[in-house]
Amino acid sequence: MATASPVDAPPVDARHDYLLRLGDDSLILGQRLGEWCGHAPVLEVDLSLANLSLDLIGQATHLLEEAGAGDGDKLAFHRDVLDFRNCLLVEQPNGDFARTMARHLLFSTWQHMLFQRLARSSDRFLVEFASKAVKEVAYHRELSSEWVIRLGDGTEESAQRMTEGLDWNWRFVPELFEVDETLQALIDRRIAPDPREFEDEYRSAIAAVLAEAKLEGPADQRPILGGRRGHHSEHLGHVLAVMQFLPRTYPDATW
């Protein structure tokens, strides 16, 4: 490049991509949890899961509206699967309640640690966003920890199901700590936190919950990466088909 940009200039494309990553994580997990509505084991849990879902969809709204210059709906409902930038963990099927809670513990612990640091970003929007969202996510982390502990240290069947739930989701954890060129550009400008800095803290936090749940941590598996580049599992297309059907079929619908 003939004209190298100064280090503090905001890299517009990288910032846009980062907003999509954060926004799509929240949007897709929110949609996934919404699938439980009316199907949870008991009414109280139904409400809990819908609450988590609505928190996440609220976060997605802020992030995608910032990314889409005010039009978040266009990004949420009129993008195809290859353009989504969420991590693979959030698009994994709900499975049973144990697998959903295993996924939520693994994701919300990461998201909580990330948002704590994002609240000290050099980007004003991200500071305002993360300062508010970090409280929601702290609750998500506590609630999912409580359930992992109760199911792990519950009956033989609940422990078995939680073990299987953790095993299913475990291979998608390394992606959360992956740093590519886009993310590195934002880390250099102190816009994004470097997830590698809190990977040890994350691993110990998860280990502490699993110890309290009297569960063995899953054995490390071959990591699966690619969500941040749009290489998704087969599951995301199905999520989008349900989520995007209405606005795409009736583009002018209002309610």
Add this chain to the structure above:
Amino acid sequence: MSHDWPLWEVFVRTKGGLSHRHFGSVHAPDAELALRHARDTYTRRQEGVSIWVVPSAAIVASDPEQAGELFEPAADKIYRHPTFYDIPDEVKHI
């Protein structure tokens, strides 16, 4: 599953200075989750600043059969009501 879980009565303080008021009940396996279920069920729209949960089994209730002897004697004693005083407008929640 919820049939195995005990019932908890939920009391919510809606803002500082007011008493906790009975809001309803939730099923939960233990006290900690009862608080979370109460939060998710009854304070989603900013209704509260504090929650109590109490095992329903710990509530001692009066017997509806005794309603007559417990409550009816108060019905015709108008002098027990402080209705003969003027309450200043700024006194609330009395």
